[in-house]
Amino acid sequence: MxxxxxxxxxxxxxxxxxxxxxxxxxxxxLAAVMQVxxxxxxxxxxxxxxxxLLEYEPRGGIRLTPGGEQLALHVLRRHRIIELFLVETLGLxxxxxxxxxxxxxxAVSDKVLERMDRLLKHPRFDPHGDPIPPAKGRMPxxxxxxxxxxxxxxxxxxxxxSDQDPAFLQFIDRSGLTPGTTIQLQAHDPQxxxxxxxxxxxGRVSLGSTAACKILVREA
Amino acid sequence: MxxxxxxxxxxxxxxxxxxxxxxxxxxxxLAAVMQVxxxxxxxxxxxxxxxxLLEYEPRGGIRLTPGGEQLALHVLRRHRIIELFLVETLGLxxxxxxxxxxxxxxAVSDKVLERMDRLLKHPRFDPHGDPIPPAKGRMPxxxxxxxxxxxxxxxxxxxxxSDQDPAFLQFIDRSGLTPGTTIQLQAHDPQxxxxxxxxxxxGRVSLGSTAACKILVREA
DNA sequence: CATTCTTTTTTGAGTAATCAAACAGTTATT
DNA sequence: AATAACTGTTTGATTACTCAAAAAAGAATG
Numbered sequence: 001m002x003x004x005x006x007x008x009x010x011x012x013x014x015x016x017x018x019x020x021x022x023x024x025x026x027x028x029x030l031a032a033v034m035q036v037x038x039x040x041x042x043x044x045x046x047x048x049x050x051x052x053l054l055e056y057e058p059r060g061g062i063r064l065t066p067g068g069e070q071l072a073l074h075v076l077r078r079h080r081i082i083e084l085f086l087v088e089t090l091g092l093x094x095x096x097x098x099x100x101x102x103x104x105x106x107a108v109s110d111k112v113l114e115r116m117d118r119l120l121k122h123p124r125f126d127p128h129g130d131p132i133p134p135a136k137g138r139m140p141x142x143x144x145x146x147x148x149x150x151x152x153x154x155x156x157x158x159x160x161x162s163d164q165d166p167a168f169l170q171f172i173d174r175s176g177l178t179p180g181t182t183i184q185l186q187a188h189d190p191q192x193x194x195x196x197x198x199x200x201x202x203g204r205v206s207l208g209s210t211a212a213c214k215i216l217v218r219e220a
Numbered sequence: 221m222x223x224x225x226x227x228x229x230x231x232x233x234x235x236x237x238x239x240x241x242x243x244x245x246x247x248x249x250l251a252a253v254m255q256v257x258x259x260x261x262x263x264x265x266x267x268x269x270x271x272x273l274l275e276y277e278p279r280g281g282i283r284l285t286p287g288g289e290q291l292a293l294h295v296l297r298r299h300r301i302i303e304l305f306l307v308e309t310l311g312l313x314x315x316x317x318x319x320x321x322x323x324x325x326x327a328v329s330d331k332v333l334e335r336m337d338r339l340l341k342h343p344r345f346d347p348h349g350d351p352i353p354p355a356k357g358r359m360p361x362x363x364x365x366x367x368x369x370x371x372x373x374x375x376x377x378x379x380x381x382s383d384q385d386p387a388f389l390q391f392i393d394r395s396g397l398t399p400g401t402t403i404q405l406q407a408h409d410p411q412x413x414x415x416x417x418x419x420x421x422x423g424r425v426s427l428g429s430t431a432a433c434k435i436l437v438r439e440a
Numbered sequence: 441c442a443t444t445c446t447t448t449t450t451t452g453a454g455t456a457a458t459c460a461a462a463c464a465g466t467t468a469t470t
Numbered sequence: 471a472a473t474a475a476c477t478g479t480t481t482g483a484t485t486a487c488t489c490a491a492a493a494a495a496g497a498a499t500g
Contacts, residue, residue, distance in 0.1 A: 001485095001486090003486075003487090005486080005487070026447085026448095027447075027448060027449090028446090028447060028448075031448095036487090036488070036489085037488080037489055037490075038447075038448060038449080039448085039449070039450075039451090039488090039489075039490085039491090040487075040488055040489070041448090042448065042449055042450085043449095043450095043487080043488085044486095044487080044488095047486090058448085058449080059447080059448060059449080059495065059496075086332065089309065089339075090332060090335040090336065090339065091335060092331070092332070092335065096331075100329055100331070100332055103327045103329070104324075104327050104328070104332075106327070107323045107324050107326070107327035108324070109320055109323070111312070111316075111320070112306065112310060112312070112320055112324075115310040115311060115312065116310065119309075119310065221456090223456075223457090225456080225457065246477080246478090247477075247478060247479090248476090248477060248478075251478095256457090256458070256459085257458080257459055257460075258477075258478060258479080259458090259459075259460085259461090259478085259479070259480075259481090260457075260458055260459070261478090262478070262479055262480085263457080263458085263479095263480095264456095264457080264458095267456090278478080278479080279465070279466080279477080279478060279479085
């Protein structure tokens, strides 16, 4: 039985995997992101391994099997389509839809999901700029770099904001740094830890590295 | 903690209560509609009674407390708004939305629900003609009678179809007997167990009592 | 290399929901 | 009234998920 707990574990493991595709996901990391004690993660991982959804190296870490990854991508697809649907169709604020989608992603059927997808005209990105896994086929790979990697003077388009904290997302909104915006790095002062951006066509904002590295851009 | 299991019990108890508001709901009936063995119903009812959601007379039956009823109505409101939303906004067929709503009613937040309600312009009835409990205030009482109580020659408007079986709902659709339709009972032959209806402006159909009593009408 | 620290696993226990089957009341029937 | 039939309750087990705390394995450090 694929419970919503299992779906959440798979989704979280997939996302951790993406941060370093070569390495195994350590148990401690999994327990931390799932907000459970380590023993709980160990127990769950054993049953997921028995179901063939992941490979488990005791004291080494875990990695999803192709089957587990497919399931994780399906959950992620649901999550992201729902986020976009909540923003586009129901008019919720993009800062609050992540939490809502965390619950709904386990409740919408494939039929309802595909209706949402159709209504949204088969979108490729969610409101945060995260790519929506297609119903079938590979996940599109897209080379994004953090704002912190730009050279002064360089232009780029904001592609993704990788933080789900509503307060941060509201700040991004207020500052006019939502995905799709074109910016130019005007200056980077390492001593001040300040990235000064020009927002095109008009506007200017200064960010510290903590905020700047959450903003992923596509070089112009 | 109000789990979705608890929500389902309360909803089902409320609906059973409505069939005979004076009587207590017997345990056997509850177990049957919840599709659990009687012992499970007894166990659950005890914990619901301890939470103050219902009154339990051992070997007598149960009745929701005002608190339990309020919660049940909240679940029913979610269920029915979701059903209408699925039909109106996502274009699902009314015969299939009941099942979908059974899951979603436990997953949509109040915020999302009120957005749906607003988008649907604060509807008063779901696709089956069942009244949507208001966010606050009493449930509107509306005196409907089954088609079987009409006198030959009498006109009435179909108000509600009280069966969630997709096959039956599809038949209703095909026959043109959806809520809102005006009909006239042309003849009732008790021997043949046949109710012959004229569908206005045009059409004619004959129903047996099993089907006819599931169709509730408002006298014209 | 022996000790300490960190990470992970194991063990034991608890909660929510369920079933099977034994048991106990109630009502009905002879 | 005795027995049968029905309805409801109790008991004991199971599954999925969780925590707390003890134990073990590895890594780091003096």
